[in-house]
Amino acid sequence: MLRTTAVVTAALLIAGGGVAQAADTVRLPAPTGPHRVGVTTLHLVDRDRLDPWPDAVGRNRELMATVFYPAHDVRSYPVAPQMTPGAAEKFAWLDVNHAHPELPKSGVDWAATRTHSHIGAPALPVRRPVLLYSPGAADPRTVNTALAEDLASRGYVVVSFDHPGETSEVEFPGGRVRIIALPADPRTNPDVFRAMIDTRLADTGFVLDRLExxxxxxxxxxxxxxxxxxxxxxxxLRRIGMYGHSAGGTTAAEGMYEDRRIDAAVNLEGYLDHGTAQPGQPGELLPIARNGVDRPLLLLGTDGYRDARYDSSWAAMLAHGGRTTHREVTDATHWVFTDFAAMAPQFQAAGLMTEADRVKLVGAIAPTRSVPLVRGIVGSFFDRHLRR
Incomplete structure (x- = not known):
């Protein structure tokens, strides 16, 4: 993934926490479970719902989803890229220059990173718990590939889906790429944030309908x-969990509250309110934070990401007690829950990212600690509540 002559010596988090040899490409950490992983994509069109965003007025809502699953046989099935070429091109423009300015401005081929999943491999014909994944606002589903692969290798079917119109880029069949088109910044416009979450919740229910x-x-x-x-x-589909990062964590928590099909959820540092016009200030609580929930919810945060909105909405949720728990990753910040946890140290080692930018993006935590820790917390939570 790096177009550079620098020698990359960063730890690549191979199973068991080992350190990879020097390389000139960025690699995703290998899955740690007993199963090889297959992967496919689904183009889903909701014929009963129109898209809410201004670039798609009058068109049916359509989504792209990636399904990771335990494979029966991966021989002769090619390994999937993390990003398609069309999506990677837009990612290099939108995410690097706007959403994540800490990332390298040059020297990176975002289409070159390979996953550990094999395209179209036959699935093991054994019923497995299903996990849904919703990414953060602007982030594509592809930047949380490593955790999805690890969960699939542990025996889950993981369905990761974007929310087009508020995702930086989504590539559809035929090479058509849709880019972000929100009418205002949801961090300062609570009406747009509310519309965004409502759309995400409808997307979640629709994906579950199509999985049925x-x-x-x-x-x-x-x-x-x-x-x-x-x-x-x-x-x-008798055992369904959901996890999400940032706005995706908001979606996972509120999605479980509103849809009885979801049995357990993990919120990776997502607000539980609607916010105000002042960034970081508390707003109206979401129903789950007002009323509590009767199913297991994990709030997993970091010590490096704090504001009044985060603290107050999570405190309101935890005040209900019951089946809600809280964990924290130390020496870390917001995007440690994504593939950037493994990538940023490699960029830094290659001379493409400063230490300050790496710390701002994922924290000072070493990837040999952060990746196994997040995998272990999320995986053990779902093992505890969905393995029955």
């Missing part, structure tokens, strides 16, 4: 693409 079609033996892909063998037989 898949589990019954149907094909939910809008283009009728051939799906991996046994994929539908791998879904156990």
């Amino acid at each position: 079609v898949l589990a019954r033996g149907g094909n939910p892909d809008a283009d009728g693409k051939a799906l991996p063998k046994h994929l539908g037989r791998a879904l156990d």
Whole structure:
């Protein structure tokens, strides 16, 4: 992923916490579970709902989802890239220059990083718990690939989906790329934040509806693409969890509150209120924070990401007691829950990122600690509540 002659000596977090040899490409940390991982994408079109954002007026809402799953056999099935070429091109423009200015401005081929998942490999025909993943505002689903792969290797089917119109870029079949088109900044406009969360919640329910079609033996892909063998037989929709980062964490928590199909949720540092016109100031609490919830919820944060809005909405949620728990990753900040936890140290070692920018993005925590820690906390939470 790095176009540079610098020798990359960063720890790449291979299973067991080892340190990778020097390399000239950025690598995602390998999954640690016993299963090899298969992957496919789904193009989903909601014929009963119009898209709410100004670049898609009058068009049906459409999503892209990536499904990671325990594979039966991966031989002869190619390894998937982290990003498609079209998405990578827009990511290099939008995310690097706007959403994440800490990232290298040059020297990076965002299309070059490979995953550990094999495209179209047949699934193990054993019913598995299903996990949904919702990314942070502006972030594409692809920047939380490593955690999804690890959960799939541990025996989950993970369905990661974008929220087009408020995601930096989403590539659809045929090479069509849709970029972010929010009418205002949701951090300073509570009406836009509310519309964004409402849209995300509707997206979540729609994805679950389409997974029910898949589990019954149907094909939910809008283009009728051939799906991996046994994929539908791998879904156990009696056991569903959801996790998300930032606004995706908000979505996971409130999604569980509103949809009884979701049995457990992990909020990776997402607000639980609607905010105000003043960034970081508390606003109206979401229903889950006002009323509590009767299913397991994990609030997983960092010690480097704090404001009044975060503190007050999480305190309100925790005040209900019950089945809500709180954990914290120290020496870390907001994007330690994404693939940047492993990437940023490699950029720094290659001379493409300063130490200050690395710390601002993911914290000072070493990737050999952060990646296994986050994987362990999230994986053990779902093991405890969905393995039955």
